Amino acid sequence: MGKKTDGGETMTSSKTVLIVDDSRVSRMMARQYLNSLRAHWVVEEAATGEESLVKARHTPPDLILMDVNMPGMGGIAAAEQLRQEFPAVPISLLTANVQTATRERATAMGIGFVEKPITEARIAQLVATLEAA
Secondary structure, three states: OOEEOOOOOEEOOOOEEEEEOOOHHHHHHHHHHHHHHOOOOEEEEEOOHHHHHHHHHHOOOOEEEEOOOOOOOOHHHHHHHHHHHOOOOOEEEEEOOOOHHHHHHHHHOOOEEEEOOOOHHHHHHHHHHHHHO
16 A cells, blocks of 8 residues: 555555675665665665574565675575565575576575666566565
8 A cells, every 4th residue: 555645645655675785886786776766665785694684584674685695694595594584575686696506596486586787677677576566
């Protein structure tokens, strides 16, 4: 349901997006694109898989964008745990790791797959997918 603004028009409901990437630049770019598309959405960031679990438990996300290759807990392992705890939340791997095995694992887990580099068009596709759900 939309929220009513003071002018009486309906505004799209706010969503929370969790961006998980060890690259600060990648997180900043994804945040910038999300903010330009949906300024009223809340964007949380995590630099590691472990941090993503803590952030998601504190502020449950409506969408998770997850890098694969990170120090410590990688994106696949973090996505598996997040999928168990938040089964209805769309998760999309956002990665330069385009190996067939990675794609197949993501598909088997019910997780989307978007190739880096992060672009506004790719973020717009993810936003459209979330809003269609």
